[in-house]
Amino acid sequence: MGFKEDIREIACELRAHESVTIISHIDADGISGEAILSQALSRAGIRVTSVFVRQIEPLTIRQVPKDDTFKLFCDLGAGQQNLIAETGFGNDEVGIIDHHVSQPCEIEYLQANCLPYGHTKLSAAGVAYLVAKEIDSGNTDLASLAVIGNVGDMMAREDCGLTGIAKEIAYEGAAHGSVDIRKRDLNCYGISTRPLHICLSYNDDPFIPGISNNAGGALRFLQKLGIPLQDDLQRWLVWEEFTCEDQRIISSALAQQLLVHGGSITRLFCESYLFPAERERTPLRNAQEYATLLNACGRWSRPKIGGQICRGDRGSAYREAEHMLTNHRTIIRELLQFILDSGVTELSHLQYIHVGNRYPDTIVGIGAGMALSKLNREKPILIMVEQLEDPSVTKVSLRATEQMLSRGVDLQVAATAASERFGGAGGGHRIAAGAFIPRESEHEFIQHVNELLAGQCTKKVTGHR
C-alpha cells in the first residue's frame, strides 16, 4: 500500500461515521491540523468534538472519551499505539494522522503517516489537508492552514522553504488565492510585525556579524543605505512594507556584509508564505508568525482559542491570543535571561541547565533554542525543568542547529534511547526533541545523552571517510 491509499482509506472510513472525536496536539501543527480536519468533517455533515493534549500518556489518554464516536488522533498517536490498545480502543474505532515514528503494535490501527513513505518534511497538518481534500476536493481553502502547520513544525527550515508535498500544498494555496508565495524573501523571523532592525538583530541563521544580536548595529547598518526606514507616522517599517527596490538594496547590502566576514549567503534568502487577506502588521500575515501565535495559545493551555483563529475569528479569540503572545514572549525573554545569567554546564558534546520549577515546562524548549545562539554554537543544549503536577518527573528539552545536524546529530534518537534506558519516554525530531525521565536519573541521563551525541558525531565522520 502507498501513502495515497492510506489517505484514501482513512478518508473513506471517516465518511462512514456520524460523529468523530479528534484528539490533537497543542502545538501549531496540532491546532491547524485539528482545524483542517474538523472543518472538513463538519462540511461533510459529520459531528465533531475535539480534545487537545500535550502528549499521549497514561494520564492524558483518560481525556479520550470511551463513547461510540470514531477517535481520530492528529499529530500524535503513531508512537503511542500500544497505550491506545491497552486503554481498550479497538481497531474499528481509531484512526491516526501523524508524521512521527510509528510504534509496532498488535492491533493494526488505520493510519495515514507520511514518514514511512519517506516524506520527512510534511507535518500532521499537511497529512490532514490531504485527507480533507480526499473527503471533498473542494477543501482547497484549507491549504493555508496546512502551510501554517508545516512551517510551524520547522518543515521549511533546513531547505529555506517547503519541499515535496508540503510545497505542492503551498502552491495549491497560492492557486486558491489565500497564500502569497515569495520565492526569494528575507530569511528572517518577524517580517510582518517587527521593525526591520529589530527583526535583523534577532536573527542568527545566518549569523551576520555586526547585525545579529545587535539592534543598534543593525539600525546603523540600515541608516547608511539612505532609504526610508519609517513611514509618515514615524512608525518603523516592517520588512513586508519596504518597496521591492528597497528590499533589493537591503538584501544585497546584507549579502555584502556576510561575504566581507567570510560567511555564506545561502541561508540569507528563503521562500516565504504570506496571507494577503490578513490585516497588515499582524502576526497573521505570514506562516511563521501565525504559527507562533498558535503555539502561544497551546503553550498557555488555550489551544481552542488558536482553533477559533484558524476558523476565522478575528474578534475576541484573536485579542485573547494577542495577550497570550505578549505574555509568551515576556516569559521566554525572562527564561532566556535566566539561562544566560545562570550559565550552562558544558560536557564534551552537550551543554545543559536545570531551571527547577521557575518556568512552565511548555516553554523551556523554546527558550533553550533561543539561548543556543548566545551560548556555545557547537554543542546541543539540554534543559531540564521540574514537572509541576509531578515533581518526581523531570521534563527534558533538547535543541540543536542545522549545522549540528550536518555533523550527524540526531536529538530524537538520543532522547528516545536515553529516556528508555531510565524508564522514561522521549521523542521529537532531529533538531528538537524532548523526554520525561524520573527525577533521580537526571545526572546519569545527561551523561548518557552526552555519550550518545559523541557517538553520533564520530559515526558521521567515519561514514564520510
Ligand SMILES: [Mn+2]
Ligand atoms: Mn507535528
